[in-house]
Amino acid sequence: xxxxxxxxxxxxxxxxxxxxxxxxxxxxxxxxxxxxxxxxxxxxxxxxxxxxxxxxxxxxxxxxxxxxxxxxxxxxxxxxxxxxxxxxxxxxxxxxxxxxxxxxxxxx
Amino acid sequence: xxxxxxxxxxxxxxxxxxxxxxxxxxxxxxxxxxxxxxxxxxxxxxxxxxxxxxxxxxxxxxxxxxxxxxxxxxxxxxxxxxxxxxxxxxxxxxxxxxxxxxxxxxxxxxxxxxx
Numbered sequence: 288x289x290x291x292x293x294x295x296x297x298x299x300x301x302x303x304x305x306x307x308x309x310x311x312x313x314x315x316x317x318x319x320x321x322x323x324x325x326x327x328x329x330x331x332x333x334x335x336x337x338x339x340x341x342x343x344x345x346x347x348x349x350x351x352x353x354x355x356x357x358x359x360x361x362x363x364x365x366x367x368x369x370x371x372x373x374x375x376x377x378x379x380x381x382x383x384x385x386x387x388x389x390x391x392x393x394x395x
Numbered sequence: 396x397x398x399x400x401x402x403x404x405x406x407x408x409x410x411x412x413x414x415x416x417x418x419x420x421x422x423x424x425x426x427x428x429x430x431x432x433x434x435x436x437x438x439x440x441x442x443x444x445x446x447x448x449x450x451x452x453x454x455x456x457x458x459x460x461x462x463x464x465x466x467x468x469x470x471x472x473x474x475x476x477x478x479x480x481x482x483x484x485x486x487x488x489x490x491x492x493x494x495x496x497x498x499x500x501x502x503x504x505x506x507x508x509x510x
Contacts, residue, residue: 318496330488330501331439333397374438381495382454383429385438 289314289379293386300365300393308360308389310375319378320358322351324371325388331374334360365393398422399491401502408479409510416474416505418489425491428472429499430464433486444495445472479509 292311319338323331335344337353344351350361372388398421408414427446431439445451445466453459463475476483486506490499
């Protein structure tokens with residue numbers, strides 16, 4: 288069964304304190320792994336797509352990496368505006384399977 | 396680019412009434428649109444996939460007669476919740492993509508409350 292597990296569920300950081308969010312997955316045929324950011328009461332905002340192990344993508348303070356079993360979202364020197372829920376999703380077949388997300392809180 | 400809008404953003408209705416939610420891709424042609432539902436502190440659950448001009452494909456457990464989906468053009472899909480009940484209260488979010496395997500761009504969501 289295709290499955291996505293994100294950890295931790297919640298993460299509190301001080302401004303400038305770098306960390307990583309984990310997305311572990313099992314899938315019969317990976318067509319893509321997606322990272323989204325969701326603010327409360329809003330729809331998810333697209334961040335990255337990764338297609339193969341070893342691939343990395345960066346955007347501002349965020350960097351996503353992919354292995355055959357997991358993906359990491361690295362946050363370097365976060366700011367309070369980075370506070371949000373980060374969702375990982377697998378494209379398996381034609382459907383996106385979402386994890387439950389990691390809620391990040393960054394305090395100044 | 397890749398902007399998706401939803402209307403309305405919030406709706407409150409009485410039990411037994413029907414509610415229509417619109418989803419529009421504003422700056423690209425979306426051959427495929429998706430409808431999701433999200434309960435508090437839960438992740439997004441796919442309800443149905445629709446391709447322009449075709450009937451929607453519903454996920455297991457989603458009643459197609461209750462959640463009517465119309466994908467009339469490459470920029471517009473609608474979800475109608477028929478005979479809504481309090482248990483249908485949720486956050487409904489659409490996404491649009493260029494093809495079923497394309498990156499999905501999400502709308503801002505519609506908060507439905509059924510009294």
